Amino acid sequence: MTATDNLRNEHEAVRLMLEIMDRAAAGISAGNKICTADIDDIIDFLKIFVDKCHHGKEEQILFPKLEESGIPREGGPIGVMLAEHEQGRAFIRNMSSAIADYKNGVESAAASLAENIGAYNELLRGHIDKENNVLFEMADSVLSEEVQDKLFDRFEELEENVIGAGTHEKLHKRLETLSEYYLGQ
Numbered sequence: 001m002t003a004t005d006n007l008r009n010e011h012e013a014v015r016l017m018l019e020i021m022d023r024a025a026a027g028i029s030a031g032n033k034i035c036t037a038d039i040d041d042i043i044d045f046l047k048i049f050v051d052k053c054h055h056g057k058e059e060q061i062l063f064p065k066l067e068e069s070g071i072p073r074e075g076g077p078i079g080v081m082l083a084e085h086e087q088g089r090a091f092i093r094n095m096s097s098a099i100a101d102y103k104n105g106v107e108s109a110a111a112s113l114a115e116n117i118g119a120y121n122e123l124l125r126g127h128i129d130k131e132n133n134v135l136f137e138m139a140d141s142v143l144s145e146e147v148q149d150k151l152f153d154r155f156e157e158l159e160e161n162v163i164g165a166g167t168h169e170k171l172h173k174r175l176e177t178l179s180e181y182y183l184g185q
Contacts, residue, residue, distance in 0.1 A: 003062060003151035004136040010054045011128045013172065016179055017045055018121045023182040025117040028110050039099045039113070041174050046092050049171045053163050055085050057155045062139065065151060069142040077135045084127045091120035
């Protein structure tokens with residue numbers, strides 16, 4: 001598996017989480033009681049799997065290699081992706097704050113949570129499309145198979161060192177459980 005294929009595969013897990021989040025947000029907007037444990041799990045998935053693991057692989061490993069290969073950061077797709085990573089982090093912080101407020105009885109918290117879920121989902125859907133169809137295509141054209149293999153090995157090391165052994169599997173198991181509940185899959 002190439003490094004970019006690994007990232008594309010991770011995008012499929014992220015897309016599944018976005019579907020789950022859409023359902024959760026629809027329930028919140030409809031005035032349903034929020035299952036705070038599920039929202040906590042969703043936020044943990046976003047913080048650990050999406051940000052620390054997936055974005056970590058891109059920011060610490062892939063993007064620097066692409067810059068070395070002549071793809072510019074400023075004014076290019078890497079800069080756009082980095083800015084969108086920061087936007088996503090802001091939405092996650094807002095979701096964390098909203099769920100904490102909800103737990104403390106703040107009436108406006110549910111609406112804020114649903115709004116930030118929606119904004120995050122919109123951002124990430126476009127972001128994934130840009131990475132899959134533009135940036136990763138560029139990467140595939142400038143990085144040799146040997147370089148991709150080395151990047152993939154570094155991805156595995158990052159996963160082990162940053163999120164810990166077995167964490168990836170635990171997050172995917174929770175994703176499965178949430179998918180069964182929210183999507184009937």
